Amino acid sequence: MFNYFPKNYMWSSALMLSIMAGGDLGQIDRQLAPLRDTEEADTDAWTRAWDRAGALQVEFAEEDLRRGLPRSAINRFLRASNYYLTGERQTPPGPEKMNSYELARAAFVKAVSVMERPLERVEVESPDGILPGYLIPARDVDGPAPVVVFYNGFDVTKELLYGFIRGEFADRGIACLVIDTPGTGEPLRLRGVPSRPDYEVPTTAIVDYLLTRPDIDPERIGLLDISLGGYYAPRGASFEHRIKAVAAWGGVWDYGALWQHRWDTRSKHTPVPFWQLPWVMGTETMEQALVRVREFRLADAIPHLTQPLLIVHASGDKGIPLPDAEQAFEAAGSTDKQLRVFDGTDGGEEHCNADDPDPARQLIADWFAKRL
Template sequence: MFTYFPNNYMWSSAVMLSIMADGQLGQIDRWLAPLREAEPDTESWTKAWDGAAAQQEELAEEDVRRGFRRSASARYLRASTYYLTGERQTPPSPAKTRSYQCALTAFAKAVEHMPRSLERVEIDSPDGILPGYLIPARAHGRAPVVIFYNGFDVTKELLYGIIREEFADRGIACLVIDTPGTGEPLRLRGVPSRPDYEVPTSAIVDHLVTRPDIDPARIGLLGISLGGYYAPRGASFEHRIKACVAWGGVWDYGAVWQRRWATRSTTTSVPFWQLPWVMGTETMEQALERVKQWTLRDALPHLTQPLLIVHGEHDGAIPLEDARKAFQAAGSTDKELRVFTVAEGGSEHCNADDPDPARQLIADWFADHL
């Protein structure tokens, strides 16, 4: 992986995720270069990303004044990505809330100026409203759709930056959505994650099958990072899902966190405070106990739909062996484990070091299976 911060895996992986979501290295470097040789400091990190985002907003406003709406949309989208990249590593605080609110505002402006506008949807669920954006298919009539789930610390806005029009160009709609423990539900309403992700999955499917623009018989489910738990778990018990992809294989997420905490791992992409935050507990000890429920051991035998697991050979966050265990346990007769190697690229977590081949593979696979 390109280590922008040579001695800081967490910050380097954040830079790679930002680029994966269409961030530009030159823009990032203008603001982060002073941090490369300094001692890690969260306040400086947040301010640097906020600065990079604010600069893109200013340039977007100039584009709007000149009538360059498409250029403005791209600038606002990157501003949202930069705000969120800083916010992900910022502990709960007024600074974190400000960055997140600025990200939502910038993304809304990006949508306003897009040539093909996204539709914001709000879906009723047992956990309250689940907000998302529907990326329409470039197709006539009822289209298949892929639901795209966040990972441990991602948001629907970053998901859009990662996938953009890849599904739409193949005649497939895509719903990027915040669910329990992610995005708006966590940040604005304090809704933690839950192990039984078939519950939000069923609520989302209930909504999609009522839409006149969606084919209810062709609904797929994709999850990235911890979404590699959320999506297979949802598909295991919600069989209106017709195909499932784990962009990062997960087997026993509780065991992963036990190892991280016991060794005080320096190769995690998130700070340790995030586990109690996402789990909805007051202490790390409570969070480590709760996260033991996040295992696919008993769920995957129930997953009989086509399944693709995409993993990196050198994934430092989730061991490749976990992806292999998930693959073996899945009940599907149509299943594939695609491992990207160091030699070909894309060998890191969620292929962030070279993401486009994995992104294209996933979109093509869904086009074949929906």
């Protein structure tokens, strides 16, 4: 992986994820360069730098609109949202975090409002309250279209999910629903809804919603995840068989054991700050969070998975090691299953292939196109 911050794996990983979602290294470097060689990670300086990068793109986007350049403005607004969210991911809960998040949402909404084929904001009723998402419509499809539901991982949002996938499914005649679920995005940030181990609950609610839509084919619903979503999606599909195919962009096996190891060793290769675990788990202390996250393991669930399964992993993933993906693959009950490992020459070797994501992105989209 390109270690933009030589002394900070977490920050380098976050920067690469921003580029994966459509960020521009030149724009980023103009704001982040002063932080490259700092000995101590200054969270406030990090947040301010990304907020400046976002604000500058909003300013340019508004000028593009005044000049009658909507396509340029859309890209500017999307990058602004990306930059605000990249800073927000490493910012502890509080006013600064909420400010960055709201600026990110506003920039994304502005981008959507200018799109020639705008995304549709949807709100799914669930036992955890409303799960908000954006439906990316399929292109050139007569009648009901197949759809792939795309879940967040541990610390991203539906807006970043859109940056990861853009029109790859739409161009293949597949709709895509990027959605915030328990423990992510709006439910966590605006309503304090933590994650839950039984992810078949939100999965079933989402499928129920999709079945009400005449533009969606109820027999061709797929489920994709990224990072911790490597637990969420296989778990959900294991007990919700109206899902017809599932792909994990990053394999997960025992997330509790993984976090216990990170905490015991105070690992410097953790892609997120340690405070995020209690925040996402909805606990007051790290000790409580480490107990709760023990439930996030696939051993009892994934043997029930019978649908086609794709796991895409990276050979040098420092966030979730390759043996975790291999264990999930071996235990899956699917007969049609594939584990694809990229090694840094044919695709990204780091977490979620963020250092060279397009080969994984194309593989995933093509795999679903053949199975839905």
